[in-house]
Amino acid sequence: MSENELFEKESELMIPFFKRLPVTFKRGKGCWLYDFNGKKYLDLIAGIACVSIGHSHPEFISRVYEQMRELMHVSNLFYTEPQIRLAEKLKEISGFDKFFFCNSGTEAVEAALKIARKVTGKKKFLALENSFHGRTMGALSITWKEKFRKPFEPLIQEVEFCKFNDVDDFLGRVNADICAVILEPIQGEAGVYEVSKEFMDAVFEEKERYGYLVIFDEVQTGFCRTGEWFAKDHFGCSPDIMTMAKAMASGFPIGGVAVTNEVANKIEISEHGSTFGGNPLACTASLATIEIMQKENLAENSRDMGGYFRKRLAELGFEARGKGLLIGFDVGDAKALVSKLLEKGVVANNTSDTTIRFAPPLVITKDEIDFAVDALEECL
Structure with a gap:
């Protein structure tokens, strides 16, 4: 099939969500x-x-191929070794205690929102202006840009948006009704803007007063992208929940949620799940990626x-x-x-x-x- 034929077939066969180059x-x-x-x-x-x-890394290809030959998927009804080995590695590099695996960044955000509501018993989220957290209904609800949100309203309630890096605006909005504050340490889709230390300090200081959770969305900033394993490491602070995906398996679809033991101890069986999440193939791809990052000093x-x-x-x-x-x-x-x-x-x-x-x-x-x-x- 020629390239021009591909262009024509794409127009004929694909739902027009994307404007491609x-x-x-x-x-x-x-x-x-x-x-x-x-x-x-x-x-x-x-x-x-x-x-x-990088594309077509030989060690990555070899390890994924070997796992593909052995076992690709059995669901989370059973134990698999690659899932546990990946969780062990993530605990080592992230400092979090327990993990849940899904298939994408937006799925990770959805899980984080559900966990925060369950753990706190509260409903309201505080997000930042210019934020982008994904396109599913929950993740979209905490995404700021109106062009993404407007066609699909009503979205989940309650969500409020704080001006980016405006401590006074944050202090005027935060209260005892807040379930969680969710933020990207560096806003990627907004144009690569970093949360200030002053604003970050305020988020964690008020957390002690009001008892909300802090969620870091590290879907874009995780896994050495910013020069550390996670962008949180630049700030020296520890959120309660962290989402991850993208670079986690060098392009292979996987996402994850990391939580502290304090959060995990309030979660019960069957309150969330995923059919494909954490399958042996995806976990092997992620573990291979992380170990290659370590070996090649990619941070x-x-x-x-x-x-x-x-x-x-x-x-x-x-x-x-x-x-x-x-x-x-x-x-x-x-x-x-x-x-x-x-x-x-x-x-x-x-x-x-x-x-x-x-x-x-x-x-x-x-x-x-x-x-x-x-x-x-x-x-x-």
Whole structure:
């Protein structure tokens, strides 16, 4: 089937949820993607911050293949070793006590919301303006942007939104009715904006007063993306619940919820579940990803290459935000720039009309960053 035929078939057969860029990728290697015609592109999206260890990593492929030959799925009616081994590894790197596995970030958020309501006995959530937590009904309810929410209202109640990094606004909204405060330590879809230390301190100080839970949505920021295992590690604070997905298995579908023992002890059997969640194949993919990250020091590479990338962007006059290899910066026309970069062989992403986001594989090198910056300079 030719590429043009694929475009036509997509229009004929697929529900039109997505507006795609006009390219069909056939294979990938490391930080590079190749289209139908063999043209090479530097991948600065990584499947929206997912393909953490690079495309077609040989050890990852080998371990997933071996697990596929052995056992892929039996459901959570039974015990499986990969699930327990993954939980052990997550406890080691995250500091949380217990875990639940699902299939995506938005599923992880849904589970976190249910857990918070069950544990506290309260209903109301406080989220932040510009937040993005997913597109299912619960996750959408705590997502701020009206264009996502409006077509599907009424959503779950009660939800209130606080101005981003505005401590006074937060103090005016928080009260004893709050079930949980949910936030992204660095807002990715909003354009890569970091929660301030002052705001974060207020969230945890008021927690002691009002007894709500704190949920960190680390779906985009987890697993070395920001130069630490999780963005929470930059703040030195410990939420009660944390959601994760994306880079967790380098593109293989899996999500997870991490909780403290204090939270877990108030959860009962059959209050939540998943048919596919935590299946042996997904758990093996995640465990392989984490162990490769450790072996190849990808948290360190994320810090170093992220700093280098921001330095090179500054040389072009951009004020780049973010930590590690989660980078955002503003331009005049982000959509046009993404199209121009694609022509130059660089795959980028705009989160708004004016903001570009880079979230490349964590294995990216200085030479590859230089290639991207040179292409960007040619597009200006």
